[in-house]
Amino acid sequence: MHKELLENIGEKELIQRLARFMPKNQVSDDCAFVKTKNKNLLINTDSLVENIHFNDDTISALDIGWKAVACNVSDLISSGCSNIIGVNIGLVVPSKTDWIWIKDLYTGINLALDHFGGLILGGDCSVGKEKVISITALGTQGDIKLRRNSCKPKEIILTTGIHGLSKLGLMIKSKTFFDSDISLTQSLIDSSLQKFCKPKLNPKFLKKLLKARPNKNVKTIGCTDSSDGLFQALLDLATESNCKAIIDYKKVPKHTNWPKGHRWDEYYYFGGEDYELVFSLPRKWANNLLCADNTITEIGYFIEGKASVEFKNCDNKNLIKSKSFSHF
């Protein structure tokens, strides 16, 4: 197919083309303008870097666009956002990039915004050696603040959905899945690819949480998302709230066809990019929510003690000794 490289399009033409993806057409002005109605805002920045967070062999530009929005929106949702306002996009691409890649990226960004809410507010595009998509998302703070530091001893630990699927999706896409003893079911493959390429998040979580709340005086609960994996989410909650998480290994929900074995625990707990919510609630609130939504599962509880994550009913020693993962 005929390639149309950015270096042959020129900056002026590129800016005009990008402007077509922006309902507010900020690109033709210095700033984006946002109306707010006496609401408090949540703001989040997450960057995706080529060959670190994605590469063109394993994921399409359209799916990268979706995920670049999703990882930011997930942070807004996990802070109690009631309404996504929009995103600013800081894009860096090599001058040899084909225009179709940019077009697909922006199409994916707009598909995600159609799904989650919000508009492209503005941004800029620079030339660089490797692709970087740095997105800043803006949303409105809803009626409950969800914060990492607000878990309390005796509260029940819950999670939405199931983990590990995105990691498996990545392995399938990048052909690094090498466990020849295991044959994956089509259902597991489909769910994993879906989760890896177009994570759907939990945009209605705050509404459900508000509906299940037995005491309207409680305005803050402990919550984060599992963008860095379920284990890291639990450790972050424990660390920031300064209490100990006790996780019942047998209660942690897995895909029906998820294979058994220690390596599969590693994928499950440390895979990351699942964007499920991990949070804690007083018993009564937890029960109300569990009755109302069967995609939410109770997996443990917090106690007083050293900030840490402890497993019970678990014979996987690697998991028990786990520490957090570093990208550097």
Next chain:
Amino acid sequence: MHKELLENIGEKELIQRLARFMPKNQVSDDCAFVKTKNKNLLINTDSLVENIHFNDDTISALDIGWKAVACNVSDLISSGCSNIIGVNIGLVVPSKTDWIWIKDLYTGINLALDHFGGLILGGDCSVGKEKVISITALGTQGDIKLRRNSCKPKEIILTTGIHGLSKLGLMIKSKTFFDSDISLTQSLIDSSLQKFCKPKLNPKFLKKLLKARPNKNVKTIGCTDSSDGLFQALLDLATESNCKAIIDYKKVPKHTNWPKGHRWDEYYYFGGEDYELVFSLPRKWANNLLCADNTITEIGYFIEGKASVEFKNCDNKNLIKSKSFSHF
């Protein structure tokens, strides 16, 4: 000096260190939280890429931090921002980066925020092949909207400060200044280095503009900044407002010791990164402002006609035939 590479520090420790630069300590939570009081917001993203916008040979990490804030704040000011709320930082750095570089960068960012107003709200840090600093700045829209598309025929074109200095500063720093016939005065060298390393912007512009306004019904004026050079700023105003700029070459203010010659016109009009304001006003308003502030100069006027920039009293043919510049 002993180097402390990021790959030896680890992500957890890095996040803790970065958190010390953030008054709101957002880094320990998923999102930054911003209180707003029924105000409309301005939001802007600008990215600086290593070897495109800066390199470690010509500018210190501290000055890069200052400039990364300044280029964003300049866009807010040129849209009529009355108050800077803060910035989110999307940082990408190689794992071999020395911690001291990051520390200096964040120190520079905070120095700039101390000067212009605002706080570090949050952000993230990722590993990548080359350094990218993508900043999203948030501010409050003031009582006049300054927009590129709001210039009108018969309005006077004005500019704050003088141009070309940042480009000369870059040439001095990168030792690419090669005009051996010219000896630069110390005053010009000092001003150029100051402008290149720590541009001061015009944070009080909106207040002065409001004070000089003869008719309170006018709520929008045409304005942009000269981040891509004075010529590009004029062309952007002409294009977005669909009228023709007539610039009186002899009225355009230059540094007292700015050398003569066609090449020096090129540095002056196309150098960029001066972050001065370029705007248009009705005659009476312009006169009031010119009386009140002698750093502001009248340089021309708009007329009906094809969106373009035309020079009078000018014998530099290159300048007259100029078009805009492309980074790609």
